Every structure is written in structure tokens, then in C-alpha cells.
Amino acid sequence: MELTDVWFVAIAVLFLGYFVLEGFDFGVGILLPVLGRSDAERRVMINTIGPVWDGNEVWLITAGGAMFAAFPEWYASLFSGFYLPLLLILVALIVRGVAFEYRGTRDSAAWRARWDAAIFFGSLIPAVLWGVALANIVRGVPLGPGHHFTGTVLDLLNPYALLGGAVTLTLFLAHGAVFLALKTVGEIRERARTVAARAGTAALVVTAGFLIWTQVRHGHAVTWVLAAIAVAALVAALSANRVGREGWAFTFSAVTIGLTVVALFTALYPDVLPSTVDPAHSLTTVNAAATPKTLGIMTWVAVIFLPLVLAYQAWTYWVFRRRIGVQHIPG
Amino acid sequence: MDALDLARWQFGITTVYHFLFVPLSIGLSLLVAILQTAWARTGNTVYLRATKFWGKLFLINFAMGVVTGIVQEFQFGMNWSAYSRYVGDIFGAPLAMEALVAFFLESTFLGLWIFGWDRLPKAVHLACIWTVAVGSAVSAFFILAANAWMQNPRGFRFNPAADRAELSSFTEVLTNKVLLATVPHTLFACWMTAGVLVFAVAAWHLARRSHLDVMLPSLRLGLVTTLIAAFGILISGDLLGKVMTETQPMKMAAAEALYESAQPAPFSLFTIGTLSGTEPVITLDVPRVLSFVATGSLDGRVEGINDLQREYVQKYGPGDYRPYIPIAYWGFRLMMGFGFLAMIVAVVLLWLTRKGRLPDRPWLWRIAVLSVVLPFLANSFGWIFTEMARQPWVVFGLLRTADGVSPAVGIGAVITSLVVFTVVYGVLAVVEAGLMIKYAKAGPPAEADVVPAEPGEEGGTLSFAY
Incomplete structure (x- = not known):
């Protein structure tokens, strides 16, 4: 396996980690006004992700940094080409992150309501736009000579990409609802399960449609298998949710998100950003890559530190494994 | 202002702002x-x-x-x-x-x-x-x-x-x-x-x-x-x-508004230069201190902006390197x-x-x-x-x-x-x-x-x- 392939896989893994982990953070954030009927309930919801959301977000920062280091051309073309959507995502992540920390700092209903809105929109916008971005990467964008993006933001709003946005939105909603059902007690847990069933059903339809579309346009035998397992896992998640096995439901919804990402990256390979203008301008794992020397050093660092990160993040989830409810919220 | 200036302003604003919190x-x-x-x-x-x-x-x-x-x-x-x-x-x-x-x-x-x-x-x-x-x-x-x-x-x-x-x-x-x-x-x-x-x-x-x-x-x-x-x-x-x-002599010369190379070089306490950046108008100096700050010796030579500009034009081609x-x-x-x-x-x-x-x-x-x-x-x-x-x-x-x-x-x-x-x-x-x-x-x-x-x-x- 070439080092360029190793790093293509590594970047897929980092995005997989990001979507599986921050996916439920986004879901919880979007469900805040839906499921949290009182301030105490909203605080329960925020506290389920409180200890982990920041660590989850670092998966994105690492994915971005790894892309810059391992595939500078990919990073440069993608980030300058997807300028406005990334700007929106950045602003959303800024206000959402600050909102978690600041909403409890003043004893005022209006203050908290403003930060709740920040959490809602700050979760909704990236939940949709990440799907739009990922779908556009697979579909390809107008890349001209020098791999420069020659399109406009309207090129990014094509039907396939918008369906991709609906996929991440519904999947993250279902994933977040299942996570809430797993981490809470009382009424909110029951309501979360109901929402998980509805969001999961919607996600099933949208995701299946999107993966079939991907299969027809960009797929091969392997993506067919991955897509089938992703959809089957979502069915399993829905069944587990129905019978109140929340741990299994969460595991399966994580598998669905993970395998959807893997299926998309597999469909993309060996391109990293295809050109819709001329295949000669497409970015591939070879022509976008850094030197073998840089990739080699990065590989060592990743081999040592990525397992370490996984270990201490897993430990964090273990430390905060307990369910919480309104009775745990100080008055 | 063109896209370059705006991008520079954006980098300056976001970076200075970020570094208010980081330290x-x-x-x-x-x-x-x-x-x-x-x-x-x-x-x-x-x-x-x-x-x-x-x-x-x-x-x-x-x-x-x-x-x-x-x-x-x-x-x-x-x-x-x-x-x-x-x-x-x-x-x-x-x-x-x-x-x-x-x-x-x-x-x-x-x-x-x-x-x-x-x-x-x-x-x-x-x-x-x-x-x-x-x-x-x-x-x-x-x-x-x-x-x-x-x-x-x-x-x-x-x-x-x-x-x-x-x-x-x-x-x-x-x-x-x-x-x-x-x-x-x-x-x-x-x-x-x-x-x-x-x-x-x-x-x-x-x-x-x-x-x-x-x-x-x-x-x-x-x-x-x-x-x-x-x-x-x-x-x-x-x-x-x-x-x-040693690594960026122009930066040190600019920091001191030292237009002509000097040995020993004074440390400038106060200066008002022409905005074109080619010569000083009013200066208040402490003798030899810049030599010490820059080289560790009281009579070390410190390169001036105008000399460095000439040197860089030879090295990197025509352009303004100030x-x-x-x-x-x-x-x-x-x-x-x-x-x-x-x-x-x-x-x-x-x-x-x-x-x-x-x-x-x-x-x-x-x-x-x-x-x-x-x-x-x-x-x-x-x-x-x-x-x-x-x-x-x-x-x-x-x-x-x-x-x-x-x-x-x-x-x-x-x-x-x-x-x-x-x-x-x-x-x-x-x-x-x-x-x-x-x-x-x-x-x-x-x-x-x-x-x-x-x-x-x-x-x-x-x-x-x-």
C-alpha cells in the first residue's frame, strides 16, 4: 500500500470519527428546542455532550490539518473552492461553541434563549452543509487548470449535494436522538426515543436514496456492499430503538454514519476532488499528495498518537457513562 | 483595496483577535x-x-x-x-x-x-x-x-x-x-x-x-x-x-528605522521618518545599544535598510523589499x-x-x-x-x-x-x-x-x- 493511500484512508478515518462523534453533538443541538421543554431539560441535554463536544470537534481540526499536510493541493483547492459554505460552517461552529460555555453564565431567560438559538442554528447549519460538501467532493466540482475552482457557489447547490445535506441532517438527528435516549433518564428519554424513530425513518429513506444515486453514478462492487450494510445497520438501529436497547441503537446508528462516509470515500478513490470540466484537472491521491518524506513522518506520528487519542477519548466516555436527568441539575 | 489587501486585513484581524485569548x-x-x-x-x-x-x-x-x-x-x-x-x-x-x-x-x-x-x-x-x-x-x-x-x-x-x-x-x-x-x-x-x-x-x-x-x-x-x-x-x-x-536583517533594520548601515549602531528611542520610508527626519538615539542588542558586541556592525534593499535587489531581482x-x-x-x-x-x-x-x-x-x-x-x-x-x-x-x-x-x-x-x-x-x-x-x-x-x-x- 502506497503512503498516499495510507493517508487517503487516514483522512477518511478522521472524517469518519468527526461525523460519528460530532454527529450526535449536532443532533442534540438541533433537538434542543424540540425535546427540551424546560430550562432544566435543555440543561440535561447540553450536559450529555458537555464533557465531550470539544474533544469531538478536534477530529475536524485534525482532519483539516492532516489534509493540509498530506494532500496540500486537495486542501488548497477544496477550502478556496468551498469558500462560502466553509465560512458559514465556521461562524456556526464559533457561536455554537461559545454558546455551550456562556449560556449558563447569566441568570436571565432572554440570555439563555439567545444562546439556545445559537446552539440550534450552530448545529443545524454544519449538519446540512457537511453533507453538501461531502457529496460535492464525490460528485466533483469545476476544477480548471492548476486545479483552481472555476465555478460559483451555485455549482455546489446541485440536487445530489442537497440530498447529501439531507442525509447528514437526518442521520445526525437520529444519531443525536438515540444518544439522548442512551444518556438520559425520565420523560426526556422517552421523547428522545420517539424522535429517534421518526428521524431514523426519514434518514432511512433519504440515505438509501442517496446511496443508490451514488452507486449508479460513482459506485462499484465494494461501495454496493458498504452501502447495503450502512442501510441495514440503520434498520437495526431503528429496531433496537423500538425495543429500548439504546446502546445497540447508538452502535448501529454510528455504524450507518461511519459506513456512509467509508462508502463515499471508496466511491471517490483514487480521486480526491474530481473535475467536472476535464478529468485532466482532477485531483487524485497522487497529484495532490505531499512528498513521501512528509507522509512518512506523519505516518509515524499518527501511528503513535492516534491510538493514544482513541484510548483517552474512550476513557472519557467511560468516566461520563452515567445517565443524567433533571434531578442532577443544580437549582 | 483589492482581494490581496482584504485577505491580509482578514488574516491580521482574525489572528490578533485569536491571540488575545490564546496567551x-x-x-x-x-x-x-x-x-x-x-x-x-x-x-x-x-x-x-x-x-x-x-x-x-x-x-x-x-x-x-x-x-x-x-x-x-x-x-x-x-x-x-x-x-x-x-x-x-x-x-x-x-x-x-x-x-x-x-x-x-x-x-x-x-x-x-x-x-x-x-x-x-x-x-x-x-x-x-x-x-x-x-x-x-x-x-x-x-x-x-x-x-x-x-x-x-x-x-x-x-x-x-x-x-x-x-x-x-x-x-x-x-x-x-x-x-x-x-x-x-x-x-x-x-x-x-x-x-x-x-x-x-x-x-x-x-x-x-x-x-x-x-x-x-x-x-x-x-x-x-x-x-x-x-x-x-x-x-x-x-x-x-x-x-x-542574523536571519532577517531587514526586520531588525526596520525595527530600528536604521536607514544606513552603522558600526557601532545606536538604539533609537524615538524617530519620525518620511512616510516613503527612505530617511529619518527627527531621531533620538542611545549610542551603541543597537549594536549590542543585535550582535552582542558594543561596536558590531548593523546593516541599514537602504543597503539591504540594494543587496536584495541583486539577490531576488527588482522589487521593493522594505x-x-x-x-x-x-x-x-x-x-x-x-x-x-x-x-x-x-x-x-x-x-x-x-x-x-x-x-x-x-x-x-x-x-x-x-x-x-x-x-x-x-x-x-x-x-x-x-x-x-x-x-x-x-x-x-x-x-x-x-x-x-x-x-x-x-x-x-x-x-x-x-x-x-x-x-x-x-x-x-x-x-x-x-x-x-x-x-x-x-x-x-x-x-x-x-x-x-x-x-x-x-x-x-x-x-x-x-
Whole structure:
């Protein structure tokens, strides 16, 4: 396996980690006004992700940094080409992150309501736009000579990409609802399960449609298998949710998100950003890559530190494994 | 203004803004860790209350540092894609390592610290805040490694076929002499920032004789930290000055508005030059001091701007290789001036409060409180100087800033993002400052509110919950 392939896989893994982990953070954030009927309930919801959301977000920062280091051309073309959507995502992540920390700092209903809105929109916008971005990467964008993006933001709003946005939105909603059902007690847990069933059903339809579309346009035998397992896992998640096995439901919804990402990256390979203008301008794992020397050093660092990160993040989830409810919220 | 100018303004605004929060996060994490260690070792709840009080200010500040940091990583690709293509093989690695090695550690263990008060054994919980403090310092190392390469590119070779710089020795990147001088200089500045904030807030309370039990030890911690850090800044700054003269002579010449080479060279206390930046009009000099600062010898030769310009034209081809002199000159002086002022305030205050004295001079306390702005100004001017005086290069001697900007991003997109970031950052600055002041004034929590429940207790309320 070439080092360029190793790093293509590594970047897929980092995005997989990001979507599986921050996916439920986004879901919880979007469900805040839906499921949290009182301030105490909203605080329960925020506290389920409180200890982990920041660590989850670092998966994105690492994915971005790894892309810059391992595939500078990919990073440069993608980030300058997807300028406005990334700007929106950045602003959303800024206000959402600050909102978690600041909403409890003043004893005022209006203050908290403003930060709740920040959490809602700050979760909704990236939940949709990440799907739009990922779908556009697979579909390809107008890349001209020098791999420069020659399109406009309207090129990014094509039907396939918008369906991709609906996929991440519904999947993250279902994933977040299942996570809430797993981490809470009382009424909110029951309501979360109901929402998980509805969001999961919607996600099933949208995701299946999107993966079939991907299969027809960009797929091969392997993506067919991955897509089938992703959809089957979502069915399993829905069944587990129905019978109140929340741990299994969460595991399966994580598998669905993970395998959807893997299926998309597999469909993309060996391109990293295809050109819709001329295949000669497409970015591939070879022509976008850094030197073998840089990739080699990065590989060592990743081999040592990525397992370490996984270990201490897993430990964090273990430390905060307990369910919480309104009775745990100080008055 | 064209897209290049706007992109530069955006980078300047977002970066100076980001670096208002970063030094305080790095510095306060260490001071909070020290206070919590004092509590763990002595069992004295004064230290626990101090930990919670400064910990709250640390968290309010940390949130801003985190969210503005994502922009930093993304905007290289968004606004500076040509730069990213050119340097990615070298510059990307320290950024990726920062995230993987340091930022994961910081963020994950900060979550454990915030929410772990009654979930973790005391020693493990203490280790969490130390991990945050160490992680944030390691973070600084990697980011500075990336920046030091822009000041003094090392360990690379140019590949004409790919039209980019490629890594030849990562060891050379990590042992860049600019990096070795910048890391202590920056870290000491971070600790000084926290030291000044702590003594300034403590002074506010001491002037009102409130919370003496927590604020007296806090004042001392803040003052001593400031002085130790100031000492470290002076030594590392002296070293950095010499390294800078060697690696970027134009930067040193611009810092001094030294137009003609001189041996020995005077240190300029004050100068007004022509805006074209070719000659001084009024100057006030101290003989030989620049020679010493730049070379370590009282009669060392220091190259002047005009000579260097001629030299660079021969080396790099026709062009203007002079940075904008007034900003370089005043940025350098304001960095040092504000830093020295903070140090002087700390020395005076340490003397006047010796052996627990609380002088009854309102003006003294007022000066101490107002000093809080000094390290932030010094930090900002330091970076404005070091980045602006590297111009017209983005990577010294290799790539001009004008050649690094994204060629395919239109002016409308850059204006949009510049306006959006400025507005969002402006609003958040007001919110953040309001909260810092509110919690600083509120003082430490009462003893009954801080003693944590035993680990593992079921059904209790959550500590430090959002």
C-alpha cells in the first residue's frame, strides 16, 4: 500500500470519527428546542455532550490539518473552492461553541434563549452543509487548470449535494436522538426515543436514496456492499430503538454514519476532488499528495498518537457513562 | 483595496483577535494547575476557592480561543490557497501534529476537568488540569514551528517541477534557531499575561478589602509569575533579537528605522521618518545599544535598510523589499514598552505589598487594575511587528505575500468573510469582556459551595454543569 493511500484512508478515518462523534453533538443541538421543554431539560441535554463536544470537534481540526499536510493541493483547492459554505460552517461552529460555555453564565431567560438559538442554528447549519460538501467532493466540482475552482457557489447547490445535506441532517438527528435516549433518564428519554424513530425513518429513506444515486453514478462492487450494510445497520438501529436497547441503537446508528462516509470515500478513490470540466484537472491521491518524506513522518506520528487519542477519548466516555436527568441539575 | 489587501486585513484581524485569548489560556491553565496542586497538597480550601475562581475566568476565555482557532486553520486554504500549495509539504505537518498531539489532549482533558470534579479521584482530576497546561504549551510549540519556518525557512528544497517547497529535514524544521528563541519568548509572554491578569483582578478586590483570604495569595502568585516571566522574556527576547539580525536583517533594520548601515549602531528611542520610508527626519538615539542588542558586541556592525534593499535587489531581482517602516518601528517599541510597564508595575506592587501590607493608596490599586491591558497590547504589537516587518515576504526569501493569495477567490467572497468575521468577533468581544468583568468582580465562591462530593456518589447534582 502506497503512503498516499495510507493517508487517503487516514483522512477518511478522521472524517469518519468527526461525523460519528460530532454527529450526535449536532443532533442534540438541533433537538434542543424540540425535546427540551424546560430550562432544566435543555440543561440535561447540553450536559450529555458537555464533557465531550470539544474533544469531538478536534477530529475536524485534525482532519483539516492532516489534509493540509498530506494532500496540500486537495486542501488548497477544496477550502478556496468551498469558500462560502466553509465560512458559514465556521461562524456556526464559533457561536455554537461559545454558546455551550456562556449560556449558563447569566441568570436571565432572554440570555439563555439567545444562546439556545445559537446552539440550534450552530448545529443545524454544519449538519446540512457537511453533507453538501461531502457529496460535492464525490460528485466533483469545476476544477480548471492548476486545479483552481472555476465555478460559483451555485455549482455546489446541485440536487445530489442537497440530498447529501439531507442525509447528514437526518442521520445526525437520529444519531443525536438515540444518544439522548442512551444518556438520559425520565420523560426526556422517552421523547428522545420517539424522535429517534421518526428521524431514523426519514434518514432511512433519504440515505438509501442517496446511496443508490451514488452507486449508479460513482459506485462499484465494494461501495454496493458498504452501502447495503450502512442501510441495514440503520434498520437495526431503528429496531433496537423500538425495543429500548439504546446502546445497540447508538452502535448501529454510528455504524450507518461511519459506513456512509467509508462508502463515499471508496466511491471517490483514487480521486480526491474530481473535475467536472476535464478529468485532466482532477485531483487524485497522487497529484495532490505531499512528498513521501512528509507522509512518512506523519505516518509515524499518527501511528503513535492516534491510538493514544482513541484510548483517552474512550476513557472519557467511560468516566461520563452515567445517565443524567433533571434531578442532577443544580437549582 | 483589492482581494490581496482584504485577505491580509482578514488574516491580521482574525489572528490578533485569536491571540488575545490564546496567551491567557496557556498562562491561566498553568496558574490554575498550580493553585489546585496547592489545594491538593495542603488541603487548605482557600486554594480550592482560588482554583474555582480563576478556573471560571480561564474557561470563559478558553472557549473564545478554541472557536477562533478553527478559523486560523481553515483560512490558509480559503484565502491563501497558493501559499498552501507552495508550503503545504512543510507547513501542514506541524499544524496536523498540533491537532493530533496537543489539541486533542487539551480539549479532552479540559472536558474531564470541568465535569470531573465529583467523578474522578482527586489526584487524577489534578492530573487533568496539568495535562491541559502541558498540552497548550506543546500546542504553542507546533504552531510556532510553522511560523518560524515562515521567518527563517530551513530543512527544505525547492522543487521547480512541482513549483513548491519540499521537506528535506524535519529535524531542521524543529530545531530552527528562530523557533528555539521564539518558543520561550512566547511562552513567557503567555505566563506574564496570566500573571498580570491575576494581580490586576486581585488588586481590584484588595482595593475594596474584599475576599482578602483568596486575593492576597492570588496577588502574590500573579506578581511573582509576572516577574519570573518578565525575566524570561528579556533573556529570550535578547536572544531572539540576535537571531533576527542574523536571519532577517531587514526586520531588525526596520525595527530600528536604521536607514544606513552603522558600526557601532545606536538604539533609537524615538524617530519620525518620511512616510516613503527612505530617511529619518527627527531621531533620538542611545549610542551603541543597537549594536549590542543585535550582535552582542558594543561596536558590531548593523546593516541599514537602504543597503539591504540594494543587496536584495541583486539577490531576488527588482522589487521593493522594505516593510512598512513606521509599523515595524513602533510595533517593536510598543511591544517592549508595554511589557516593561507591566514589569515595573509588578515590581512596585510587590515592594509596596511586602509582608502582607495593603497600602491605602487608591491610585496605586487603580494603576494595578488598569495594567491588565498591558500584556495584551504587548502581545499584539509583538506579532504585528514580527509579521509586518517580514513583508513583502510571506515566507522570507521564498514566497511573496502577494503570490500566496487564493487566485480563484473573488473580492466579493473576501469582503463577505471579512465583514462577517469582524462583526461576529466584535459582538463576541463585548460579550466575553462583559462576562470576564462580571465573574472577576463576583469574587471566589464561598467555602460551602466548593467542597466536592465524594466520587461515585449517585443522584447528586452535577458540579460545574453547563
